[in-house]
Amino acid sequence: MAGARARLPELQRTMLVLRYYEGRTDPEIAEILGISVGTVKSSIWRSLRRLREDEAIGCGRGVEESFGELVA
Template sequence: MSEAEFTAYVQERRASLYATAYHLTGDRYEAEDLLQSALFSTYRAWDRISDKAAVGGYLRRTMTNLHISAWRRRKLNEYPTEELPETVGDTDAMRGTELRAVLWQALARLPELQRTMLVLRYYEGRTDPEIADILDISVGTVKSSIWRSLRRLREDEVLSFGRDQEESFGELVA
């Protein structure tokens, strides 16, 4: 069989083969590498494949075997430990720290009672009735004050506080 047949087969099935590779790896770049390796291996064996209708299965099996082999090699290089490695220069952690600082500045601009309610709710995880008991005010006052506080934070230009961030407020201040 010829190189032209192999090329035609790959062009016809490229999308489905890539989808298989992607589902195996879960990463676009790893999927491309895996598919490339499987195609190279299949191309070398093209003349020995007598049933061309089975090429799809052959390629998928090749991708699976290559992926398992790569996973096993990678597994040998990783050993679990009791301690986590230090993350020097972790930009995500730095962004979280910066966001926390901006959040505390925005909280400082709120009236003391509103700030106290937000800290009790999101930092300490208290319920509205618990906050009401602690501050000796009604539950309705707690609810409306927290609502107004969150609205002020959402409108804060520096913070740009979004609706989806309300739930993660407790994580940010912890």
């Protein structure tokens, strides 16, 4: 694995896929993963921040391309 995908923990990748590819809500994600809604919200926020930081430091890819790696 390379790029932003490699730096995101598996749980965070899973949450992003559930949110943005499956259209799940925070409460649904929390129930599926057996964690609190607050954990879902903060983890997704941190994941997106990390993807944006990767883009800002010249990772060579945009957020959309980096995020696309999550389900590749």
